[in-house]
Amino acid sequence: MRAVEARNVVLSFGETPALRGASVSVAAGEIVAIMGPSGSGKSTLLHCLAGILVPDAGEIHYDGRRIDTLSEDQRSRLRRDHFGFVFQFGQLVPELTAEENVALPLLLGGVKRAAALGQARPWFERLGLAGLERRRSGELSGGQAQRVALARGLVAQPGALFADEPTGALDSLTGEQVMDLLVSSARAQGTTVVLVTHDARIAAYADRQVIVRDGRVNALVHS
């Protein structure tokens, strides 16, 4: 359970400014939704918070430690060891079975295969996926694949989970089921969650919502 924070973050892509002094603070164990219109900079802010992008100016902090000044290798290790990710289209590895996909962060972290699969399997029961362990991503429905991606994001018990439009490719009922599982699992583990969505019904699963507009976080929406 770790806090995540952006302080006055500025980032441009070439001549195009994406973030113009964005600040947001997510408390340890909190679930915060970042909302905003297309092109507002919400995904860019998430990528900065997750140490994927490095801002041109401003600071990113995780668990009280500044991370935007770390080297690429250090950030890569931080992401692998402390962060979980869920993206819009699941992005499962098609050559691997569902349980191997869930176990992937553990395998990459050096956990032996049998132990990693042993940790991955309980997630199938927990997320209503029992019996699908050996399927490949092409044999899963969109909702099933996204639940596998959610299990993969949480299996290593990350301090923070970053989810970018995790239900964007799902119908609304399936999307809500995935969000319900995401919130329950994150709360059970005490994982801090930063969620990007344009969908207010999905954002309503978070403890708090913030709006990004023109590269800045709208402070009025902080409750």
Add this chain to the structure above:
Amino acid sequence: MSVPITLLGLLEREPSHGYDLKRDYDTFFSRGKPLPFGQVYSTLGRLVRDGKIVVGEVEPGVGPERKRYVITERGATEVEAWLTEPVDAEPNLQSVLFTKVVLALMLDRPAEEYLDSQRATHLRRMTELTEIKRQGNLVDTMLADHGLFHLEADLHWIDTTVARLDALRKVVRG
């Protein structure tokens, strides 16, 4: 929620005592505001007076709870009509929000801040309703969903209006 038509609908299902009607009303329709017994019996009295229900067999004993009420053909016709008639769509252009935005622009007040504040209030309520869904049963979920979809529609309107504020300002300020 209209109490008379709801009680009438419950009686369409089967003849019932006032106590049973209150129990079912509170279970499905009251959402935290139980129907007072006084209102149950006064409503039933009016429905009897209007010929929509009649008092059926009276069980031994005293008190209104001994009476079993039965719907009449007239009452059943009313239930049928109520169920099949769509509810009037609310004209959104007359909503409080619209009036606030237009007045704010006319008075050169910060309309966007008002809308942002309204958005925050809507999102807070949506968060509460979502928590009710997560903790509640299917009835709670369906009622919360109804509120959520309406709030979501308002949010779409707020977002679109924010994007149109400059144009609207020119219209209302001439």
